[in-house]
Amino acid sequence: MPLDAIPIVTATAAAGQSGNAPVLLREIAEMVRRLLKDGEMSAIDLQALPLTPADIDWLHERLGEGEIAVTLDADGESTLIETNCPGVWWVTHRNPNGAVVSEFIEVAYVPEIVKAHRDDVVIGLEHLELLISDLS
């Protein structure tokens, strides 16, 4: 059988969209208002919502990518990218094989995971003191 006998159908741009993505923009706006008012951080678990891959693409395209991208190398690469709307972060956690394990939209001035934990800073200081004691 010649290969061109197999019909190739190109999916239309809107194919696969459920219509659930646009409403998320309103929810994100509400979350940003709460951040401005009370400093409350919040997040949307993108895997918990009935969103098709096309919905996610649509949302990603609308929000865009802003000035800051944080890469976290912890048991696989994670990326925390600030969107075109400051304070709105697109967070993608991957496993060591590069597969996405969880995906969130986080609304925060800085995502919690980026900040160093106090206990870890204490350990860092101990290490610094060790380095200094080695100098003499």
Added chain:
Amino acid sequence: MQGPVIEILARQGITRRTFVKYCATLASMMALPPSAGRAMAEAMASAPAASKRPSVIWLPFQECTGCTESITRSHSPTLEGLIFDVVSLDYQETLMAAAGHQAEEALHAAMKANEGKYLLIVDGSIPLGLDGAYSCIAGKSNLDTLKEVAKGAAAIVAMGSCAAFGGIPKAKPNPTGAVSVADVIKDKPIINIPGCPPIPVVITGVLAHYLTFGSLPELDKHRRPKAFYGETIHDRCYRRPFYDQGKFAKTFDDEGARNGWCLFELGCKGPVTYNACATTKWNGGTSWPVESGHGCLGCSEPDFWDAGGFYKALSMPANPLKMAAAAAAAGAVAGVAVSFANRGKKGAAKAAHETTTLADLEK
């Protein structure tokens, strides 16, 4: 092995951020709100770790080793794997180096040393026919082995649909008289992790819960941990919006199938199946049946093999039709109610063997 969990992890080269990331993913998997991930990380990080690695004994009965295949693919070098390093897996026929008398010795030594404290994992059903002669290990029937080992166990994990519900060996006409663990053992806490096979991270997640909190997680009426089996495949399916809009694939190669519409009419058992596939996915998060274009088989439900055809839309007999119609009329919001109604229908259909189409459902 003492001190908070986070310090032990640190010694193994696991940073706090890795742990926070793991908890965020675990929370997502358990259908918890994102804020729960942070709370969980804090609680787990400061929880005192067990002073000794808890002993785990894994008994295989009438099974296909698919459950073992599944757990070994729990992305091996990651955190799940490390949490696994925290237990002492004292007997597992497929994974252990010992064989024959040596293996049996290891089993009895572990039972004796940890009496009343070990965690027993069972995969496979237990055949009762011919006094249990259908499946024997080391000259003993599975029934005798289970009773003997269960006696000193702190709790039992029935791994996979066979151990949890009887599974495929129990499918009609059940030639070996296969039953589940809970049919045999009545005096121990039993937790069912069904699935054919269960999702690897669900297995390790339940073990992690037991190790961290020293107790078993909250269970549903089928003794399944609510964290992972709390919602139906349908409720968390990314194709759910198409169901709500009435957009269905009618065959596996039509326009609807290409557009990724709902597979309900092609026999998807998602509405009556409680499992975490829609969020955790399979093969390290690569894909899952519905994403690959095939409906859910309902493998984590009791008697899924006899539930009336994988490619038939969820069936129902004539009588409960009115109940279903009422639920459907309440509209998309009543999705959960429909699921429950369908659940009843499936059971009734098994007896009556009447099939229905979507048109019947919406009458």
